[in-house]
C-alpha cells in the first residue's frame with residue numbers, strides 16, 4: 717500500500733479521472749473525501765467503497781464557490797482527521813457542459829459570460845481548492861501533496877477551446893508558483909497533463925463528432941485513448957513516498973502525443 721492511512725480530497729471525484737483516482741487511493745490505503753458538484757454520483761461511489769475498510773465520504777460542492785470550498789476542507793479536517801493529499805480534477809470542457817448545446821466557439825464568437833464561467837470553475841476553482849488545502853496543511857505542519865489535473869492543452873493550443881486551454885495553462889503556472897511557496901512547508905505541488913482519456917467529458921465530444929475518435933487514435937503514437945486508471949496511476953505516484961523529490965513538475969501522460 718502506497719498511501720496507507722493518508723487522508724485525501726479528490727475534487728471531481730464522482731466521474732472519470734477523479735473517480736478512478738478515488739478507487740485507486742482507497743485500494744492503496746487512503747481515506748478519501750469525494751468532492752463533486754454531482755452529489756448523487758459522489759454518494760454512489762462512497763457506497764461502492766463502503767466495504768473497503770477505508771473512510772470514504774461524499775461531499776457536494778461547487779469548486780468555484782469560495783465558502784463551499786472552505787467548508788469542504790473544514791469537513792475533511794473534522795471527519796477524516798486532516799488532509800495529506802489533494803487531487804484537484806473538477807473541470808468542464810466548455811461553459812454549460814452537460815446542457816444540450818455544444819459551446820465550443822471561436823474567440824470572436826465567444827460571449828464573455830461563457831469565458832468567465834469556464835475560468836471560474838477550471839482556474840478559480842483550482843486556486844480556491846489549492847489555497848484552502850494549503851492553509852490546512854500548513855496549520856497541521858505535517859507536509860503534504862497537492863496534485864492538479866491540467867491537460868496537454870495547457871501546452872498545445874486548440875481552436876474553439878481558448879477558455880479551456882487558458883485555464884489549463886493557468887493551472888500549470890499556479891502549480892509552479894505554489895510549489896515554490898509551499899516548499900518550505902514540505903508540501904509538494906505537481907500537475908498531470910493527460911491527453912485524451914476515456915471519460916464522460918471526452919465521451920460527450922466523441923458522440924457529437926463522428927470520426928473524432930479515430931482522428932485522436934491516429935494522432936497518438938501508442939495508438940489508443942487512455943483509460944482513467946492510467947491517470948490515477950500517475951496521481952498515486954505523485955501522492956506517494958516515491959515522489960518525495962518531485963515538485964513543480966508537469967507529468968505528461970499522453971501516449972506520446974506531445975513530447976516536451
Ligand SMILES: NC(=O)c1ccc[n+]([C@@H]2O[C@H](COP(=O)([O-])OP(=O)(O)OC[C@H]3O[C@@H](n4cnc5c(N)ncnc54)[C@H](O)[C@@H]3O)[C@@H](O)[C@H]2O)c1
Pocket residue numbers: 727728729730731732733734751752753754757777778779780804805806807808837841865866867868909910911912913914915916917918
Ligand atoms: N478526459 C480527457 O480527455 C481529459 C484530458 C485532459 C485533461 N482532462 C482533465 O481531467 C480532469 C477530469 O476530467 P474527466 O475527463 O474525468 O471529466 P468528467 O466530466 O468525467 O469529470 C469531471 C467531474 O468534475 C465535476 N465538476 C465539474 N464542475 C464542477 C464544479 N464546479 N464543482 C465541483 N465539481 C465539478 C463533475 O461533476 C464531474 O464529476 C479535468 O480537469 C479535465 O479537464 C481530461
